[in-house]
Amino acid sequence: MRATVVGAGGLGGPIALALGAAGIELTIVDADVVEMSNLHRQIAFTSNDLAQAKATLLASAVTARGGRAKGYKTRWTTEDADDISGDSDLIIDGSDDPATKFAVADWAVAAGRPYVIAAALRFGGNVFVGAPGSACYRCLFEEPVEAATCAAAGVLGPVVGAIGGVAAALAIGLARGDRTHAGSIYVFDDLRKSVVPRIVRFAARPGCPSCARAPIAPDREPVLVAT
Numbered sequence: 001m002r003a004t005v006v007g008a009g010g011l012g013g014p015i016a017l018a019l020g021a022a023g024i025e026l027t028i029v030d031a032d033v034v035e036m037s038n039l040h041r042q043i044a045f046t047s048n049d050l051a052q053a054k055a056t057l058l059a060s061a062v063t064a065r066g067g068r069a070k071g072y073k074t075r076w077t078t079e080d081a082d083d084i085s086g087d088s089d090l091i092i093d094g095s096d097d098p099a100t101k102f103a104v105a106d107w108a109v110a111a112g113r114p115y116v117i118a119a120a121l122r123f124g125g126n127v128f129v130g131a132p133g134s135a136c137y138r139c140l141f142e143e144p145v146e147a148a149t150c151a152a153a154g155v156l157g158p159v160v161g162a163i164g165g166v167a168a169a170l171a172i173g174l175a176r177g178d179r180t181h182a183g184s185i186y187v188f189d190d191l192r193k194s195v196v197p198r199i200v201r202f203a204a205r206p207g208c209p210s211c212a213r214a215p216i217a218p219d220r221e222p223v224l225v226a227t
């Protein structure tokens with residue numbers, strides 16, 4: 001089993017360490033280097049790692065724990081996706097960039113791969129789960145919007161660990177063939193107040209351009225909302 005982890009920061013750290021420990025062979029992709037201002041939420045790194053590439057450091061952290069991983073210091077883009085992620089069975093996004101999240105989701109849908117998209121900001125976050133035949137990320141959000149980033153708006157350190165852990169657990173489920181949560185998003189509004197997510201399962205959006213390229217057409221189930 002192989003997986004790509006896009007983003008090696010606060011979310012990608014716990015995601016990669018958990019998946020690597022579960023025996024999944026990882027490709028880790030991130031263009032950035034470690035900065036002092038990130039360390040409060042990027043617990044895979046220390047002040048000894050400043051100015052070094054996050055992707056290769058995180059891959060080393062995975063291998064030091066007995067896992068298998070390689071890191072690429074580059075931005076994950078659609079152009080390179082087949083080369084970098086073509087041998088991955090699933091893909092997990094923990095980047096801090098809406099455009100990258102859409103690119104990852106669109107590629108996964110077109111390539112018929114299950115995927116997880118994780119996001120954290122301030123005190124909460126969300127985790128989307130997709131798989132062939134389910135409603136996709138673009139069915140739900142349609143287009144990237146100009147969103148606040150962790151760098152600009154901040155995020156509570158433990159929040160990224162919690163959201164990353166949920167993303168890792170759902171990704172391990174996908175790796176084991178569990179499609180129960182495909183087409184759902186877990187929403188954590190404020191982890192200071194509640195750790196219970198709103199789990200929203202939704203239908204494919206007619207006319208979704210991403211689903212139109214999918215090898216398997218999504219089911220068109222009615223929207224169910226669970227809290």
Ligand SMILES: [Zn+2]
Pocket residue numbers: 135136137138139140204205208209210211212
């Ligand atoms: Zn769609």
